[in-house]
Amino acid sequence: MALVPCQVLRVAILLSYCSILCNYKAIEMPSHQTYGGSWKFLTFIDLVIQAVFFGICVLTDLSSLLTRGSGNQEQERQLKKLISLRDWMLAVLAFPVGVFVVAVFWIIYAYDREMIYPKLLDNFIPGWLNHGMHTTVLPFILIEMRTSHHQYPSRSSGLTAICTFSVGYILWVCWVHHVTGMWVYPFLEHIGPGARIIFFGSTTILMNFLYLLGEVLNNYIWDTQRQPLSWQDMKINFMYLEPSS
Numbered sequence: 008m009a010l011v012p013c014q015v016l017r018v019a020i021l022l023s024y025c026s027i028l029c030n031y032k033a034i035e036m037p038s039h040q041t042y043g044g045s046w047k048f049l050t051f052i053d054l055v056i057q058a059v060f061f062g063i064c065v066l067t068d069l070s071s072l073l074t075r076g077s078g079n080q081e082q083e084r085q086l087k088k089l090i091s092l093r094d095w096m097l098a099v100l101a102f103p104v105g106v107f108v109v110a111v112f113w114i115i116y117a118y119d120r121e122m123i124y125p126k127l128l129d130n131f132i133p134g135w136l137n138h139g140m141h142t143t144v145l146p147f148i149l150i151e152m153r154t155s156h157h158q159y160p161s162r163s164s165g166l167t168a169i170c171t172f173s174v175g176y177i178l179w180v181c182w183v184h185h186v187t188g189m190w191v192y193p194f195l196e197h198i199g200p201g202a203r204i205i206f207f208g209s210t211t212i213l214m215n216f217l218y219l220l221g222e223v224l225n226n227y228i229w230d231t232q233r234q235p236l237s238w239q240d241m242k243i244n245f246m247y248l249e250p251s252s
Contacts, residue, residue, distance in 0.1 A: 013154035014068045020147050021065050024058040027139040036131045043183045047191045049176060050140050053108045057144060060101040063093045064151065094157040098225075099168040102152070103217035105144045111210070112141045115194065122194035152221075156229045159222050169218045173211040 031054070032045065045051040067089050074082045115123040124137070159165060180191050190196050195203060 013150075014065075016150065016154070017061055017064045017068065020151075021058065021061040023139070023143070024054060024061060027136065028054055028058060030136055031132075031140065034131050036128075042187050043179075043191075047179070047183050049104070050108055050112070052176070053104050053144065054140060056096075056100045056104055057147070060093070060096050061147075061151075063089070063096060064155075067093050091158070095160055097148075097151065097157050098159045098165055098218070098221060100172065102148055102221035103169055103214050104172070105148045106217050106220075107210075107214055109141055109145045111213075119194075122197070123192060125193065152225060153228055157225055159225060162219075162222070165218055165222070166215055169214050170211060173214045177207045177211070 031051065038048075039045055067086070070082075070086050070089055074086050112123060120126065160168075180195075184190050184195075195206075198206065
């Protein structure tokens, strides 16, 4: 029994995220020593989300291998729960947050890098690590969407979940400012309270838009609007397939 390329790729992506996280945490930056540590940065939170998500993907593949041909209904039920968790995490967190981090970072960076990623950080973070945090996230998540079908939750529950995440992070950023007197991101220091409210509101709307974009993209790739996939069809994406003779 052979591993199909997409399953090998998931393992490689998971290992790359583990390497990025380890290298990032090993950097002794002043901001890591202040209140909130690395957890006040959405980039770091996103890296953790992506690592956990691809860890669940790999676990799903391994569970599929162990379940295949066993005929054990309890194992099948547990596998379905694991697949549901994987699909929910991609829809609500991995795709919208990942795309948001990449898009917003590079847009602000192109406008004025000092507002989001001051040149001083080049002394701490090598270029390859910066791209690992802010660039490769996008192609990795698109590859996952293209190689495996994902069942999105109901639109209302999905949008509620991403709104909860967005508002929760905004409140966390405001709390850090309340405690330390400094904003997590430099550009927030240079805009007024009204502009901050508009920015925070816009980011929440963008997160919702990215959730919907992911749903549309998933449906387009897998044609689920015209031809819904059955459970048996979906299992093909998670099983280890015998190479054809």
